[in-house]
Structures are given as C-alpha cells and as structure tokens.
Amino acid sequence: MADVAQVAGVSHQTVSRVLNGHPSVRPQTRARVLAAIESLGYRRNSAARALVTSRSATIGVVTTGSPLYGPTSTLFAIERAARDAGYFVSVAALASYDGEAMRTVLEHLMSQGVEGIVVIAPQDDVAAAVDSFSSPVPVVLVAAREGAGTGLEVAVDQRAGARLATEHLVSLGHERIMHLSGPDDWFDARERVLGWRDAMADAGLGTAGLLAAGDWSAERGYRSGLGLADRTGAARPTAVFAGNDQLALGLLRAFWERGVRVPDDVSVVGFDDVEGAAYLVPALTTVRQPFDELGRECLDVLVAALGDVAVARDVAIAPRLVVRSSTAPPTG
Amino acid sequence: MADVAQVAGVSHQTVSRVLNGHPSVRPQTRARVLAAIESLGYRRNSAARALVTSRSATIGVVTTGSPLYGPTSTLFAIERAARDAGYFVSVAALASYDGEAMRTVLEHLMSQGVEGIVVIAPQDDVAAAVDSFSSPVPVVLVAAREGAGTGLEVAVDQRAGARLATEHLVSLGHERIMHLSGPDDWFDARERVLGWRDAMADAGLGTAGLLAAGDWSAERGYRSGLGLADRTGAARPTAVFAGNDQLALGLLRAFWERGVRVPDDVSVVGFDDVEGAAYLVPALTTVRQPFDELGRECLDVLVAALGDVAVARDVAIAPRLVVRSSTAPPTG
DNA sequence: CGGCACGATGTGAGCGTTAACACGAAGAAG
DNA sequence: CTTCTTCGTGTTAACGCTCACATCGTGCCG
Numbered sequence: 105m106a107d108v109a110q111v112a113g114v115s116h117q118t119v120s121r122v123l124n125g126h127p128s129v130r131p132q133t134r135a136r137v138l139a140a141i142e143s144l145g146y147r148r149n150s151a152a153r154a155l156v157t158s159r160s161a162t163i164g165v166v167t168t169g170s171p172l173y174g175p176t177s178t179l180f181a182i183e184r185a186a187r188d189a190g191y192f193v194s195v196a197a198l199a200s201y202d203g204e205a206m207r208t209v210l211e212h213l214m215s216q217g218v219e220g221i222v223v224i225a226p227q228d229d230v231a232a233a234v235d236s237f238s239s240p241v242p243v244v245l246v247a248a249r250e251g252a253g254t255g256l257e258v259a260v261d262q263r264a265g266a267r268l269a270t271e272h273l274v275s276l277g278h279e280r281i282m283h284l285s286g287p288d289d290w291f292d293a294r295e296r297v298l299g300w301r302d303a304m305a306d307a308g309l310g311t312a313g314l315l316a317a318g319d320w321s322a323e324r325g326y327r328s329g330l331g332l333a334d335r336t337g338a339a340r341p342t343a344v345f346a347g348n349d350q351l352a353l354g355l356l357r358a359f360w361e362r363g364v365r366v367p368d369d370v371s372v373v374g375f376d377d378v379e380g381a382a383y384l385v386p387a388l389t390t391v392r393q394p395f396d397e398l399g400r401e402c403l404d405v406l407v408a409a410l411g412d413v414a415v416a417r418d419v420a421i422a423p424r425l426v427v428r429s430s431t432a433p434p435t436g
Numbered sequence: 437m438a439d440v441a442q443v444a445g446v447s448h449q450t451v452s453r454v455l456n457g458h459p460s461v462r463p464q465t466r467a468r469v470l471a472a473i474e475s476l477g478y479r480r481n482s483a484a485r486a487l488v489t490s491r492s493a494t495i496g497v498v499t500t501g502s503p504l505y506g507p508t509s510t511l512f513a514i515e516r517a518a519r520d521a522g523y524f525v526s527v528a529a530l531a532s533y534d535g536e537a538m539r540t541v542l543e544h545l546m547s548q549g550v551e552g553i554v555v556i557a558p559q560d561d562v563a564a565a566v567d568s569f570s571s572p573v574p575v576v577l578v579a580a581r582e583g584a585g586t587g588l589e590v591a592v593d594q595r596a597g598a599r600l601a602t603e604h605l606v607s608l609g610h611e612r613i614m615h616l617s618g619p620d621d622w623f624d625a626r627e628r629v630l631g632w633r634d635a636m637a638d639a640g641l642g643t644a645g646l647l648a649a650g651d652w653s654a655e656r657g658y659r660s661g662l663g664l665a666d667r668t669g670a671a672r673p674t675a676v677f678a679g680n681d682q683l684a685l686g687l688l689r690a691f692w693e694r695g696v697r698v699p700d701d702v703s704v705v706g707f708d709d710v711e712g713a714a715y716l717v718p719a720l721t722t723v724r725q726p727f728d729e730l731g732r733e734c735l736d737v738l739v740a741a742l743g744d745v746a747v748a749r750d751v752a753i754a755p756r757l758v759v760r761s762s763t764a765p766p767t768g
Numbered sequence: 769c770g771g772c773a774c775g776a777t778g779t780g781a782g783c784g785t786t787a788a789c790a791c792g793a794a795g796a797a798g
Numbered sequence: 799c800t801t802c803t804t805c806g807t808g809t810t811a812a813c814g815c816t817c818a819c820a821t822c823g824t825g826c827c828g
Contacts, residue, residue, distance in 0.1 A: 128806055
C-alpha cells in the first residue's frame with residue numbers, strides 16, 4: 105500500500121480512501137491511485153483490514169456432511185447471496201449429528217472470526233447444541249420449528265408444502281392417504297407431518313395412517329413400501345405422501361417389486377424434486393422448495409442481526425407442488 | 437490477550453507461547469494461562485495472527501453452483517481433510533461455467549487472502565481460465581486431464597472406472613456395448629470415453645457405439661434412451677454404459693416406456709453411485725468414486741505446494757465397480 | 769569455583785490497514 | 799477583508815498478535 109502511494113504520489117491514506125470509495129477524493133487523484141494499483145498488481149491485505157475494523161466480512165455456514173439435496177442446495181444459495189452482499193463464506197461440515205460435533209464446528213468457525221453463522225441442519229440435537237452454545241455472534245438456524253425458537257430462524261414453510269401434497273391427493277379423491285414420515289428428530293419431518301395432518305383434518309379424514317421411516321433414505325422407503333404392498337384391501341392406502349423423494353424412490357421400487365402399480369393401485373408423492381425425479385418410473389409428483397429465496401432470506405436475517413436492526417420478518421417461503429404421473433385418482 | 441496475561445500474572449508473550457504450543461513453558465505456568473483463558477473466555481484474534489504471520493490458514497474451494505453429486509461430495513471431503521489439517525475452507529460457487537465467472541470467483545477468494553485454492557469443476561473453459569489466471573497462490577485442479585496439465589492436478593481415475601464398467605459388460609458376454617457419454621467439455625466425460633475405448637479395444641470390439649448425451653442430465657439420458665429403444669435388431673446395443681447415474685436413470689425410464697426390459701433386453705451401467713441408485717428399477721450397476729480419498733489427496737497436494745515441497749505424487753485414486761441388477765448376460 | 773549452555777520468561781518492534789485528527793487552500797457569508 | 803465552512807489530503811496512532819532478541823536463573827562440566 106505504501107508502494108502504491110509512492111507510485112501515485114499520494115499518501116497511503118489516500119490509497120485507503122480510494123479503496124473504500126470515500127467520497128472526498130478528486131477524480132483525478134483517484135484515477136492515478138487506481139492506475140498505480142493496477143500496475144503494481146496490488147491487492148489489499150484482508151487480515152490487516154479485519155484487524156483494524158474488527159469485521160472479517162466472513163460468515164460461517166454449518167451444514168451436514170453428506171450431500172443431501174436440500175442442505176446442499178441451501179448452502180449454495182446462501183453462498184450466492186453472501187457473495188452478492190460482500191461476504192465470504194466459510195463452510196464447516198458436521199461429522200455427526202450430535203451436540204458435541206456441533207460445538208466443535210461452531211468453535212472452529214468462531215476461531216476464524218466469522219461475523220455470523222448460519223446452521224443448516226434442521227435437527228433436534230443440533231438445534232439444542234446451538235441454543236446452548238452462547239455464541240458471541242448471531243446464529244441463524246435454518247429450521248422450521250413449531251415452537252417459538254429462541255433465536256433467529258429461517259425456513260421454507262414445510263407444513264404448507266406437506267399440505268399442498270396432501271390436498272392434491274385429497275382433491276384426486278383419495279381417502280386412505282398415508283404419510284411416510286422422515287426422521288422424528290428433524291424439524292422438517294415433523295412439520296411435514298403437521299401439514300399432512302392439517303390437510304387430512306380439513307378433509308375430514310383420519311390421521312391414523314402415519315408411518316415413521318426412521319431416516320430419509322431410499323432404503324427405508326423400500327422397506328416400508330414392502331410392508332405396505334403386503335397389506336390387502338382397506339388396510340392398504342390408496343395414496344402415500346413420502347417425507348422426501350428418496351423415501352418415495354424406495355416406495356416406488358418396493359411397489360414395483362410386489363406388482364403394486366403406481367399410480368393405478370397407489371399414488372405416491374415425494375418432497376424435494378431432486379434431480380431426475382421427473383424421470384423415475386413413474387415420474388414423481390413432488391414438492392419443490394425455493395432454495396434461492398431461502399438463501400437470500402437467511403442472509404437478510406443475518407445481516408439485519410449484524411446491524412442490530414430489529415428483525416421482525418414474517419416472510420413465509422412457500423414451496424410449490426409439481427404434479428407428475430405418480431399420482432392419479434383412486435380406482436375401484 | 438493482555439488481560440489474560442495480567443490475570444495469569446505473565447507477559448503477553450507467554451500467553452502467545454501457550455497458545456502456539458511452544459515447548460519451553462513450565463507446565464505450571466501453562467496451566468495458569470489456560471485457566472485465565474478459560475475464565476475470561478478469551479479467543480485469539482485470527483486477523484491479527486494472520487497479519488503478523490502472513491498465513492490465513494484458509495483455503496478456497498471453487499465448485500459448481502448446482503448440487504451435483506460428484507462435486508458436492510468432493511467439496512465435503514476436502515472440507516473434512518482441510519479441517520483436520522488445521523485449515524478453514526472458504527467456498528465460492530461458480531455462477532456459470534465460463535472463464536469470466538471463474539476469474540470473478542478466483543479474485544473473490546484471493547481478496548480474502550486464501551493460501552491456496554482447489555477448483556472442483558473439471559471442465560475445459562474453467563481449466564483454461566485457471567491456467568490463464570496467474571495466481572499468486574497454488575491452485576489445485578480436480579480434473580483428470582489427458583494431456584499433462586500445467587499445474588497441480590488431482591483426480592479419481594475416471595478412465596479406470598470406465599474400463600471397469602465396460603469390462604464388466606464384456607465379461608458378461610456383451611459385444612454391442614454402447615457408451616452414452618457426458619458433455620464433451622468435461623474432462624471426466626472424456627476420460628470415461630477413453631476407458632470405454634480401452635476396454636472395447638482389449639476385447640476386440642469396435643468403438644462405433646459412442647453417443648454423446650450433451651450434458652449429465654436425466655433428461656438427456658431419457659431422450660437418448662428413446663432413440664436407442666426404437667432401434668431394432670443388431671442396431672440396438674445389448675448394453676449401455678452411461679456417463680453418469682443421471683443419464684442411466686433417464687435411460688431406464690426410456691426403456692421402461694418403450695417396453696425394453698432391463699437387464700433382459702439391455703444392460704445398463706451408470707457412474708457415481710448416487711443416493712438411491714440401489715433402489716432404482718432395476719437396481720443400478722454403477723461405479724463408486726472414493727471421494728474421501730480424493731479430498732485428502734487434494735489437500736496433501738495443496739499443503740505440499742504451500743510448503744514448497746516438490747510434489748511428485750502418482751497416486752491413482754481408483755474407483756470401484758458396484759454390481760447390481762441392471763446388468764446381466766445378453767439373451768439370444 | 770568459574771564459565772557456559774540452556775530453559776523460562778519478558779521487552780520492544782512491526783505486520784498493513786483504517787480512524788481520528790490536523791492542516792492548508794478555496795470559496796461563501798458577514 | 800475577515801471569518802467560517804468545506805474539500806482534499808497528510809500525519810499519527812492504534813488494532814492484537816508473533817518474532818527476534820534480551821534477560822535472568824539454574825545446572826553441569828572442566
């Protein structure tokens with residue numbers, strides 16, 4: 105910076121002013137400084153800047169370590185929004201879903217001096233760990249918690265999405281609509297159960313048909329599907345709303361193996377609209393989440409918190425139903 | 437830090453020594469310092485440290501902006517390896533696949549003062565942009581380039597993987613083995629073509645059956661599949677090796693629509709072993725890449741380059757064939 | 769018993785930047 | 799013509815840390 109100043113024939117402070125877009129610099133001076141920067145290939149030292157301003161311009165993002173569709177999409181969406189807002193994104197993947205791992209990564213990010221943290225891991229233990237970790241910086245949790253969360257929270261309206269899916273089945277004329285739910289300790293899974301319940305109640309249908317898959321995997325979907333396929337008559341649902349597309353994928357597989365036709369015998373709805381969902385057999389009706397919007401929202405909330413602005417937003421991020429051919433009116 | 441020193445009754449330098457694990461500190465003194473740190477909740481300022489050591493302990497990772505299975509898995513693997521090695525990971529997603537976007541993100545990461553960069557985007561334009569960007573820090577490209585790359589490169593041996601897949605088909609007795617290849621401007625796609633060619637040549641089979649899908653999507657796989665299904669007799673391959681699982685997924689769909697049975701009429705092999713591949717109909721035979729190993733390797737190479745150690749590694753990271761039920765001997 | 773090495777700690781400087789203030793010149797207002 | 803403001807710029811002092819060196823004691827060897 106001193107070199108630049110010398111080449112441009114100004115003081116280092118003027119260089120700093122140019123770099124920071126300070127208004128009171130003569131255009132001519134500014135041009136000279138810019139030229140000097142260019143010719144010297146100068147790049148300002150972010151560490152020194154961070155030291156003196158005590159702002160690192162970095163936010164941390166904690167995410168699950170496996171390439172799950174939802175969390176990953178959210179991560180990238182946040183990155184985009186963050187870069188647009190002038191922030192760097194430091195990422196830390198969770199090795200496991202327990203509080204200990206959570207504390208480790210939070211500590212890791214803190215030690216880098218992030219200004220704020222976004223946690224993408226909508227799971228009980230993780231959220232509890234976040235709550236118990238008295239963070240010196242704002243932490244935004246990407247989670248749809250039924251109760252009032254203590255901290256900052258942003259989420260796609262999972263409940264509304266589940267409702268959409270279920271209502272679609274109801275409107276087709278289904279009555280025995282089962283929900284194959286995701287892991288109980290995930291907020292998203294619970295919210296989707298709630299949405300399904302809402303829609304069922306509205307339609308005057310019972311909510312006995314709830315089956316917990318245990319996790320989000322295709323394998324669990326498959327095992328559950330085998331069980332359902334073996335049921336006969338009125339014990340078997342005419343439609344299943346799966347907690348996510350992987351579960352739905354497993355269901356399709358199981359039904360196919362057992363000769364249960366989809367959608368003729370059973371309709372299936374998923375959640376996520378993963379890549380390729382349109383090319384499953386049959387093409388999967390599912391619910392798509394607006395991750396870009398979610399990412400932007402995360403960042404807005406975080407930035408507001410950083411600026412000590414009162415955050416009083418109630419933006420519901422609404423998912424969208426994508427109807428394909430795995431759903432049809434019940435036969436018989 | 438001064439506060440800690442005062443509480444512990446030592447100088448700030450001793451605190452620094454404790455923090456950096458310097459050997460010549462009496463255990464008793466160390467304990468006192470540690471206690472002071474604990475009681476004050478002190479956390480060392482990474483910016484100041486980076487400023488004086490001129491090491492940010494941060495590496496940048498450039499990745500594609502879409503949640504593709506391979507790149508995402510690689511990203512997380514790198515993050516794990518980096519954290520283990522004491523590095524922070526700053527991520528930047530590519531908005532598009534052109535050189536301009538590449539320069540933008542590299543500049544972004546540079547301005548954060550990363551010590552090194554890993555680029556996960558094994559695609560021509562991106563690699564060219566990396567080559568042309570004279571970076572002041574080491575850049576590792578995750579790419580399997582046929583020619584000798586100018587810079588640091590790490591990759592899973594795509595060619596060997598493709599060979600594995602093709603040889604599996606050959607060993608089942610197939611002779612008309614087609615390859616539905618990924619986008620030509622991706623190194624991985626080209627390497628997989630090469631591997632297929634190798635195996636075909638070894639088996640004394642011709643390599644006329646090459647079909648370019650254009651991209652990695654299930655949709656392209658589907659369209660290609662429809663075309664193949666419409667072929668009759670000897671014009672139709674008895675086996676197809678798809679460039680990735682999404683393409684394979686599209687193929688399965690197309691074949692199903694046209695009544696072409698898999699694996700009875702046509703065998704299908706994918707590449708990636710994405711989540712749920714085992715639960716497709718039929719379960720997909722595919723090739724699994726060892727991303728953890730790849731991530732570790734990336735970091736080893738980068739760290740070596742940072743330490744100015746001569747990097748002369750020739751570790752071939754070998755993928756593994758996963759045989760499921762989408763492949764069988766040809767009938768008739 | 770002198771000298772020397774080494775272990776344990778303290779002192780001072782400086783990393784590259786921005787914030788705060790100082791300063792001179794030029795114009796506006798009285 | 800003075801004084802007050804404003805603009806453009808320079809000067810100095812931090813920010814919190816590590817590095818290099820200085821210092822002081824202790825033990826060991828000849």
